[in-house]
Amino acid sequence: MFKFKCSKCGSNELVYESWVRCRKQVVIQTSGHIEYFDTEIDDTDELPVDCRYVCGCCGKPPLLYGNQITNEAELVDYLKMTIGQRIEMEAETNQLLEQQALSELNRLEENETNINFKE
Numbered sequence: 001m002f003k004f005k006c007s008k009c010g011s012n013e014l015v016y017e018s019w020v021r022c023r024k025q026v027v028i029q030t031s032g033h034i035e036y037f038d039t040e041i042d043d044t045d046e047l048p049v050d051c052r053y054v055c056g057c058c059g060k061p062p063l064l065y066g067n068q069i070t071n072e073a074e075l076v077d078y079l080k081m082t083i084g085q086r087i088e089m090e091a092e093t094n095q096l097l098e099q100q101a102l103s104e105l106n107r108l109e110e111n112e113t114n115i116n117f118k119e
Helices: 072-080 083-118
Strands: 014-030 036-055
Touching: none
Parallel strands: none
Antiparallel strands: 014 036
16 A cells, blocks of 8 residues: 556656746847757746656556546555556546547447438
8 A cells, every 4th residue: 555556667766747847048130040059947836737756757647437537536545455456547548538439439320320310
């Protein structure tokens, strides 16, 4: 319990990924050559929408009921699950996604059939 193991690559390495603002000074020479200088990273300016936990090896995010884990409370809930519970949850989520995709495909096919009958 309370251990991370990636379901894709088996790694135990977990990292918190966030997107931050970074800037490079750009100088355009009179010749037209564009020169870029060192990157300045402003880690106080995060995009909270894109913050999440991911496997440090392969980058796959662990999912909690189909959603990416973005905060510690969700991470703790995920880590409290046994490996078997995580596998079962992932299988149920995959099955639900497959059903939704099949339903959407059927809907699109019905719409296409209706359009063909109108022509």
